[in-house]
Amino acid sequence: MRCDNKRIWIAGVSFFVLFGVGEIDHPALAENETVTIPFGAANPNFDTPTTDWFSPSVLTIQAGDTVTWVNKDKEIHNITSGKGITRIQFATTSDIGTPDGLFSSGSFKPGQAWSYTFTKPGIYHYFCSIHPWMNGAIVVNQQVPKVATDATGQPIIKWPIEIKTLDDLYEADLSWEPHIILTNEKVTLVFNFYNGITGRLIESGVPYTLVIAQNGKEIFRTDGATQVGGDYKFYSFSDPGLTTFRFINIGGGNSFMEFSTLVYQNPNATSTHIPIIEPARNIVFGQELIIVLIGPPIVIIAAMILSAKGVFSRKKDKTSQDQGKRSPM
């Protein structure tokens, strides 16, 4: 029954891999932000008491958040999506700005407010069409959830994730840290391979190929082999989106399994940041064991020899110096 469920589940995930997911809404996590229209915003002259037409003039939010503009000026204003003009342009040209038709508040009086919910990531410019020098922008980032999610946006409740190959020959437990994957952050992917029938950890090396695909495109591929059951890889994503970890050629055959999740835009990373992509580093257990077993004794013996020599030579020097001091007497 467990296998059947998994088949259905993998089929479901594959559906989303093939056809993609639309917007993933997390309305429960949506927040409200406020932009103030300050006193003096209606005055285009340089003696106006305000320096900002909107406060803040650039607001960064997450998809799903609602922005409320509060009119604290003494005049009527509106919020119109599109690009306005500068005060210089206002004085020298007949240009009155270019609405893009995405949203428009209509006029609202002093003390009144108007709200708009941004559902899609992007940069939204807006202005007041009555006073077109009043420009502002809302930067909408993709929402980062509080818990890791699978490809459908459902929270991943149980770690590690258990997945099986379609032919039932292998089973894997898969985990990664940190659980919520953000761009430009090092992710450690950890996995163990089990016999799909007996459920026992396969301690002999199991070869595999790990393919990471994002938004339908392969972005990383590496060959590896488990050591004492498991292996791990490091990776850093440069782009957000639907991401699939796919293990193929497991055991040198046609067995494969995959898991899809979502990678989110890192709100703290700049777009110029260069991602670190670390290639595979296998745990070479035999070698590490040798280092652990033989390393410390060699170091201890070496230290003993050196210190013994050091003490001996210093004592010898001291003796000869003492002798030298004594001889004139």
Ligand SMILES: [Cu+2]
């Ligand atoms: Cu205005």
